[in-house]
Amino acid sequence: MADLTPMVRFDRVHKRYRHGASSRDALTNLSFDIAPGEMVFLTGRSGAGKSSVLKLIGLIERPTRGQVLVNGRNTGTLALRHVPAFRRQVGMVFQDHRLLTERSIYDNVALPLVVAHTPLREIDKRVRAALDQVGLLDRIRALPLELSVGEQQRVGIARAVVSKPPLLIADEPTGNLDPQLSREVMTLFRRFSEVGVTVIVASHDMALVRESGLREIVLQEGRLAGSEPSLDLPPLTAQR
């Protein structure tokens, strides 16, 4: 019997950011599910709430109201001391790559394994495998700034998948790439999805999204504007 527990569940999630006396609602009453192994796109205009959704999944933010369940864990109630271990289960890819510019490609990709206290031999094996997957094994000792933008993005992807997380989130990963490189990055994501990794990509590149034929979660001013049903998941209340 298939595991029907969603990898990501948003249940009437509300997110409000406060800046001193003022506040702004980024997400309002947002509910959706993403199944394990599924690859979905989060789309919407700038400010629609795509990044907020990813921040809540990656536990960079917590919901103001409602529940965010990731792999069955309620992120809103997770103790601070468990946050690092939680984040190791979520690979993150950013538009600006977020690489350590003074460290080699190898060190950048190894970082999630180092913080998880993985044995050195295992680190070496997995870093090489991850760089091989993104086609950068020959640049292992290079510094990030010696690479092209596309290569830097691939290093970011290798870092995100090196610890074999069950969930990969990417915030505008093709924002700085040309169409050809964008397609290459998407091909990589699909490959990870095919081996069971849940992939959530926030993008406003509608051509790329439509070309993929994958499910879209469309956001508009922090609300769900549309989502194609993908899997037959049990109702939200049944799993609480």
Next chain:
Amino acid sequence: MNWFVRHLQALLFALGRLARAPFATSFTVLVIALAITLPALFALMVGSLRDTTGELARSVSISVFFKRDVALDRVRQLADGVRERAGVATVTVIPADEALDTFRKDSGFGTAVDALTENPLPHALDVRPAEDAATPSDLEALQRHLETWPEVDLVQADAEWVRRLDAILDLARRLLLGTAALLAVGVVAVIGNTVRLEILNRRAEIEITKLVGGSNAFVRRPFLYAGALYGALGALLALVLTLTVRFLLAEPIGRLAASYGSDFTLLLPTLPQCGAVLGGAAFLGLAGAWISAGRHLRTVAPRA
């Protein structure tokens, strides 16, 4: 990855960071070294004075004069008794005849003494306290004990100068402790501020490390090692500076002391003392880094 490897990595990483910024590292280490050198030299000076005054304390004695009708055998008996007492180094019996002979030879009143029909001097004891029992309070306690003997006429102990010397050394010791405590706070503050700046410089790196699942302990560890290394390196330089100053001052101080008939010399720090300075400074560095990292790392939260 075991505990040892994790800490070794953090140590090597901290060493690498320090080595990559030689100017900033040298400057911080120099400030710490100067803060340690001052009390270290002061401590050497106080220790040397204490050593010298210990020699002087050994020359302190208590004179016990007996009533004139007390027999010499009884005096010897009492002398044997006081020898058994803790804190007494030597007891010398000075018979009245011997005392008179000495007085006749040394006083210059030989002919006048010969004119005496009987010896006016009593038998006496010269009691010298042990080195570790020559404090003013020890001397007073011994004096009070000797005064309780019914055979004793007078007990004289010139302990005033010992009391003064002790007070001066006590003041010097307190000044040393006060200075050392203030400078220790200074070392903690310098290292804390250095670590704070380092955290600000590496904000992006810390954010990324936390984003990929680095715990606070993982992020903090290299900073703690850096703090301890700053302290230890500062102490090492301070020891070199202290030994250099000691070497430069040894000869002129020796000459000055000799002109006063003293063999006073500045002591060299012992190996345990050097170890204590190194360990203490490393601990202060660790404390400064711990306080600073604990406070400032909390403000570095990952953002996407």
